[in-house]
Amino acid sequence: MLKNKNFYISTPLYYVNDKPHLGTAYTSIIADILNRYQKLFGYSSFFITGTDEHGQKCEQSALNRGLSPQEHCDQMSPQFKKTWKILNIEYDLFFRTTFDYHCKAVQNVLQNLYDKGDIYSSHYKGWYCVSEEIFYTEKDLVGAKSAEGKELIPLEEKAWFFKMSKYQKALQNHLDNHPDFIKPKERYNEIQGFLKQPLQDLCVSRPKKRVSWGIELPFDNNCVAYVWVDALLNYVTGAGYLNKKEHFEKYWLNAKKHHLIGKDILMTHAVYWPCFLMALNLPLPDKIFAHGWLLNKEDEKMSKSKGDKLDPLELIELVGLDELRWFLAKEIVLGKDSALSVDLITQKVNEDLADNFGNIFSRISRLIEKHFDGQIPYHTEDSLLKKLTEEKQSLFKNKIDNFELSQALHLLSSLLVEVNKYLEQTAPWKLVKIDKKQAGVVLYNCLEVLRICGILLAPVMPKKMEKFLSALGEEVIFKNTKWGRQALGKALKHSSGLFPKILI
Ligand code: MSP
Numbered sequence: 226m227l228k229n230k231n232f233y234i235s236t237p238l239y240y241v242n243d244k245p246h247l248g249t250a251y252t253s254i255i256a257d258i259l260n261r262y263q264k265l266f267g268y269s270s271f272f273i274t275g276t277d278e279h280g281q282k283c284e285q286s287a288l289n290r291g292l293s294p295q296e297h298c299d300q301m302s303p304q305f306k307k308t309w310k311i312l313n314i315e316y317d318l319f320f321r322t323t324f325d326y327h328c329k330a331v332q333n334v335l336q337n338l339y340d341k342g343d344i345y346s347s348h349y350k351g352w353y354c355v356s357e358e359i360f361y362t363e364k365d366l367v368g369a370k371s372a373e374g375k376e377l378i379p380l381e382e383k384a385w386f387f388k389m390s391k392y393q394k395a396l397q398n399h400l401d402n403h404p405d406f407i408k409p410k411e412r413y414n415e416i417q418g419f420l421k422q423p424l425q426d427l428c429v430s431r432p433k434k435r436v437s438w439g440i441e442l443p444f445d446n447n448c449v450a451y452v453w454v455d456a457l458l459n460y461v462t463g464a465g466y467l468n469k470k471e472h473f474e475k476y477w478l479n480a481k482k483h484h485l486i487g488k489d490i491l492m493t494h495a496v497y498w499p500c501f502l503m504a505l506n507l508p509l510p511d512k513i514f515a516h517g518w519l520l521n522k523e524d525e526k527m528s529k530s531k532g533d534k535l536d537p538l539e540l541i542e543l544v545g546l547d548e549l550r551w552f553l554a555k556e557i558v559l560g561k562d563s564a565l566s567v568d569l570i571t572q573k574v575n576e577d578l579a580d581n582f583g584n585i586f587s588r589i590s591r592l593i594e595k596h597f598d599g600q601i602p603y604h605t606e607d608s609l610l611k612k613l614t615e616e617k618q619s620l621f622k623n624k625i626d627n628f629e630l631s632q633a634l635h636l637l638s639s640l641l642v643e644v645n646k647y648l649e650q651t652a653p654w655k656l657v658k659i660d661k662k663q664a665g666v667v668l669y670n671c672l673e674v675l676r677i678c679g680i681l682l683a684p685v686m687p688k689k690m691e692k693f694l695s696a697l698g699e700e701v702i703f704k705n706t707k708w709g710r711q712a713l714g715k716a717l718k719h720s721s722g723l724f725p726k727i728l729i
Contacts (some may be wrong), residue, residue, distance in 0.1 A: 252555075389427045
């Protein structure tokens with residue numbers, strides 16, 4: 226199997242202390258879109274998402290609800306699965322860290338690291354943030370809180386440590402030789418800066434008397450694994466490490482591997498995780514892409530404590546599912562923070578989809594129905610629109626491959642603006658009365674841009690584009706994005722309902 230024909234993408238595993246919200250839905254929708262693009266481009270892909278179910282935070286949430294941790298997880302995890310289905314997120318594996326094969330693999334890994342001398346016993350004295358499940362030392366505190374302003378508890382306990390410091394040099398070399406390993410550039414620089422200081426060894430255990438909800442250490446039955454060690458390992462155990470050999474070879478050893486995360490969890494992914502992989506002699510991911518935060522009206526991260534998290538299911542009732550997917554993918558530059566509100570989504574979606582795409586299609590299909598018996602007029606004549614389309618198309622795939630999703634979609638939306646202008650200039654509704662053939666050429670050209678955009682936009686708006694393309698008798702096939710493939714005389718149904726204007 227060719228390495229560059231297998232594509233692997235993951236989202237973080239979401240904590241089950243909260244139901245899905247727009248922040249977690251954002252990561253999953255973007256991963257879904259990127260994955261669908263690679264499938265469209267002909268890659269064999271594996272998309273993994275799921276829930277992070279062990280640890281103190283989960284144990285506390287269960288306790289607060291009067292449930293056992295397992296019962297709590299069994300109630301919460303399916304809420305993510307259900308929501309992702311409604312949001313049309315087409316993952317290959319919905320992973321749960323309570324899966325038996327994962328727990329066994331984690332124990333195997335820990336034993337392996339212990340046997341090779343990479344895990345040793347010591348004493349931990351410092352701070353712990355339960356909501357982030359992160360250890361903090363004195364020098365990391367901001368006041369008496371975490372960098373994110375979260376509550377910390379003092380800790381002093383016997384603990385097991387992973388020799389992370391041993392891998393600092395190798396990690397540094399990897400970063401130096403792979404400038405695209407961490408994206409965007411600001412995040413790469415952040416980790417480069419962090420690595421200028423000596424890397425501390427990582428505490429990888431919690432005593433059962435403090436936290437019992439976790440995977441027991443194979444060499445110390447008084448302790449469970451630190452939840453991040455357990456959770457990060459999902460990226461390989463879910464791909465088949467120590468359980469499905471062929472699958473693992475295909476989607477980890479011989480694939481282009483990408484982790485899409487939020488910037489809040491960069492350190493665990495860009496430092497801890499590569500060190501674990503190096504200790505296990507496993508290849509590192511090709512890219513760790515940290516996206517920004519969705520912000521509230523006050524430009525703060527939407528959060529549970531502020532109670533301002535938007536519910537994606539309520540939002541799609543207002544603006545529509547594919548419309549929301551379009552907004553998140555196009556209006557937010559992946560990697561940047563972005564404020565968002567129902568008004569802004571409505572305004573942007575109306576501009577791009579109702580007034581542009583939908584309106585163009587409605588006008589063209591009406592004219593074709595009225596003047597060409599509903600048959601698509603065909604003409605081979607070259608046009609400026611063709612040139613422009615091919616120019617934008619030539620840049621499009623590269624942008625998607627680099628996760629420059631917003632930039633790629635802007636190429637298409639600016640093309641649609643040009644189509645609108647072209648329609649205004651050529652006015653086929655008038656032209657048809659004096660030169661029917663030329664009006665047919667204009668309509669064909671416009672429809673050709675829409676058809677190509679329809680295929681290229683299918684990963685973002687799967688349902689809407691399927692509806693649109695089926696009106697043209699077209700399918701979502703990448704090689705069909707070549708100009709001039711629209712067959713002559715095909716029946717086209719007039720449609721005005723593709724993107725109705727949102728009225729709020
Ligand atoms: N369980 C850990 C991840 C373990 S991965 C091995 C975790 N879970 S989480 O439920 O807190 O989810 C964090 C992820 O949700 C973030 O990294 C980000 O992808 C997403 N987001 C949560 N709130 C968000 C915003 N307000 N804005 C954008 N993304 C947000 O951390």
